[in-house]
Amino acid sequence: MSGTAGTQGECRAEKETEEEIIQRCISHLDTDYSCRLAKQMEREKTNPVLGFRTAGSHAEKATGDFLYEEMRSIGLTEVQKEEFWLDSWTFERAVLRFKDSSGKEYTCQLGAYQTNFETDGFQEYELVYVGRGTAADYKNLDVRGKLVLADINQRDEWWINYPVYQAYLKGAVGLIAVQMQGYGEVDQEALNAQDIAGPEYAPAFSISRRDAALLKDRFCENEKSVMVELDACSRVERNRPAYNITGKIPGTETDQMILLSAHYDSYFDGFQDDNCAVSMTIGIAKALLESGYRPRHTIVICALAAEEWGVCDSKYDWSTGAWNQVFRIHPEWQGKVLADLNFELPAHAHSSRDAIRCTYEYADFLKKFADEIAVPEDAYPDGLTVLAPIETWSDDFSMAIAGIPSTVNDFSAGPFMETHYHSQYDNEEIYQENVYRFHHELYTRLLLKLDTLIFPPLDFSHLFRKMHSSVSARMAEQDEEDLQGVMQTLIRETEQAERTAEELYEWIEKSQIVCPVAAKSGEDISQRLLGIFRKGQDYFVRLNWQDEVLFPHEAASNNICYLNQAVQALEEGEIEEALKALYEVDNNCYAFLFDEEVYYHFTEYILHQPKDRLMWGAGRILHHENLYGIVKRLRKLESQQAEHGQIPDLEEEIRRLQAAQRRQRAYLTDDIRYMTESVKKMQKMMEASLQEIKDYRIE
Incomplete structure (x- = not known):
């Protein structure tokens, strides 16, 4: 018979209910401690007037030493300074x-x-x-x-x-x-x-x-x-050492882990960004230890260096510490970590509604979790929501593409980013204790909820629904029968994958609460589920030139749309409208504003640079349509048109753009075929995991 026969109470014979355990842990949270710790982090600085605790600097290293000692003093085990190399400033x-x-x-x-x-x-x-x-x-x-x-x-x-x-x-x-x-x-x-x-x-x-x-x-x-x-x-200085600081609360039943992460480098004093986040992770760990909580999975506190910067001459020059942590220092974490809870600017309300941002695959689990949370109106009068997918602004993106499902408290949409962010006004004057307290409690609850699980709560159907919707919308824009055919094939495959993913998630949910004796036997399945997640990140996560996350087909689809608009505008003699459309193609928005060498430098360093200098952006942009020459020529013709009042001959420009259309359609066709094969591969992996979970529960 399956090891899941029986309730959690029967298996663990716990005297406390789950809510009593949560309340015991929450009762030990101390936001005053966390706030004091955040202020103490400001002591080390490279600029005595402005602050600055930057990648690889003596101030960052000294702060890392301070956090190392603090982690040890609160009782974390295996506290380590984990070295990696970067470009320091x-x-x-x-x-x-x-x-x-x-x-x-x-x-x-x-x-x-x-x-x-x-x-x-x-x-x-x-x-x-x-x-x-x-x-x-x-x-x-x-x-x-x-x-x-x-x-x-x-x-x-x-x-x-x-x-x-x-x-x-x-x-x-x-x-x-x-x-x-x-x-x-x-x-x-x-x-x-x-x-x-x-x-x-x-x-x-x-x-x-x-x-x-x-x-x-x-x-x-x-x-x-x-x-x-x-x-x-x-x-x-290139190639200098830096250190991520980690400490653990050992798990009692499995080798799986849950991470709490935040970065300790900063511009200026960095009270919100990101002192309060680092101190909150340590504060939560301190509360768990003081409460006597013994986690099922190992809890790892990660104070990450070099989030703000760390690599010279790279478009993807931030999140250096996180990328190194999971790709170089601990690549073996991939497949063992159920979740990374990453934090940014958590002691300030960036909106009237709080949000947990996550990968597509965790959205369903987190929505159910969020629906049960009582949100204090004085902190967030409009409650709590869940957003997906993650963005590239913070360390959770590096974690996710390494195969670690990640979340972050959403921070990027509010006015703070335009007013105080990365300035000397990011200080304790904008501290909101009620918000900070809520986030301590919210993420302690989430951590404890995750700790009750054996399997990562991965709902791949959300990913396939979003992909299906995006491809369907793009198919309506295409007038080529062959292209519509390959897109229709992809849609059919995503529909099948979505159904399999839904069934798989149903079985994951049914199998989550298990006896201790069954926990170990579920780790192999958990590892394979996380492997499917990692493959999904590899297959389907791409970026545009503005660092926005999108599916592989969307870049070429967008380019085709704008190129079509530009050709139509030129056929009607509307140069200004054509230019507006062309500025939306890849990174051509600035083509007319800077010298060609500037444009080429910041194009080529994405397409032709070693992967270790592109880090989390490597391979996320595959195609590029260079319109520098045609934009410059059209702007010149636009000036001549304004001067002489006559529409110039635009046949050559139209032919060039039509050639660009053909290239982009070829890219799109290749992308769709690649996605179709990738969906098929994920389908097979999900089917295998589904059978494993069924065998796990039923003799």
Whole structure:
């Protein structure tokens, strides 16, 4: 007979109910402890004025040592400093000195990006204002050997790497950027920092809007530059050690694990991002230990280094510590970890409704869990919801693609990201104890719920439903019979896979609560289920050029749609409308704004770079449609049309775009066939796991 015969109470003979166990653990939660720990993490910094605890720096390492000792002091076992190698960044200072319009000397602090720039004390430079820093902004300007000042809006326009590399190519010694909108909007004095996603040899700093305004007052029609003095030390070093800090509460029944993770590097002081998250994971662990809770599965606390940055000249230069943890340090974790609960900015309400963001496969389990949670109205008046899939903003993405089902408290949609995020205003003044307390309790409950399970609660039907819906919508847009045929085949396969996945999940749910003697026998099945999950990540998780998660066919499908719009617009003589469509194809949005070498650098470094420098982004973008030349030509023709009032001959441009359409259709056909074969493979794996679970329960 199956080892699952009997209830949990009969098997474990527990004196406490499940809710009593939860309440016992929750009663030991101490948000005051967690908050104090978050503040203590601010002690180590590389810049004595602004903070900064950056990848591989002495401040990050010292903070890791502090967390190591704290984990040991609360009673975690096997506490380790787990070494990996990265590109380190140390930002010691950047102070700008100049005279304002009244002749008064003025000194201001600058922020910095992960680039090299060092002076021996204050050094004099000529500073040139270059508007938004595009190629056209340099017309009639000589910036060789000079600093340049540029306005940026990274949230709504282009990333910092574009104007920085443009400045480098023009011969500037460095760029000073002011965030006019998008980030750091909380105050005119706010500085902002982001990952550079570019080469370390193109230097960059940031300046507040208030200080930039004082500089801009100096520029006039006859005065295009001003003299400034800069004292700076920003140093990048390739191939340096860093450390993830881990500690465990050993499991009593299985070798499976549940992770709690957060990152301990930061820009500025990083109170919300991510001190409060690290301290919350340790606070939850402390409460479990003090309550005497003995977990079924091993609970692992992961304080991860280098989330904000860690690799030079890569579009995917963040989440370095997490990627290394599961792909290099502990690849054997794949297949053993039921879930990673990752945390970002958990002591602030980013919306009136809280959300757990997760992989598609955990959405059903988490929705049922969330429906049972009483959410305090003073924290989240609109309650709690579940969102899927995960995004690339945080460490949970690296965990997921390694085959570890992951979640994160959703943080990216609220106004905080535009106001306080990555600025010196991320501090205890925006601490919300009621939110922090709720998250301590919510994720303690979730952790304990997961600990009652033998199998990962993977519902693959959610994945196939989303895929089916996406492919069906795209099929209606295609007018080629052969392409519609291969898409229809994929739809049939996803329908069959969805049915199998639904049955498999039913059996997973029926088999979750088991006796201790049966726990070990279920681990092989659990490992194979996690293997199916990993294959799904490999087969179906792709990214677009804006780092959004999508299915493999969606990139080419989107491109075909926009190319069709562009061709139709040109056939009607509407160049402006054609350009609007072309800007949506891959990364061609900035093709007309920067020099061709800028465009090529930030295209080629995704398509042709070693996988270890692309990390979690490796292989997630497979195709690229280069429209740089045709965009530039169409913009020139648009100007001629405006000047002469005549529609130019556009036949050549139409033919080129039609060739691009054919290429994208070929890509789409290949992608659909690849997805079809991948669905078939997953179908076979699910069928095998389904039979195993049935055999597990029925003699």
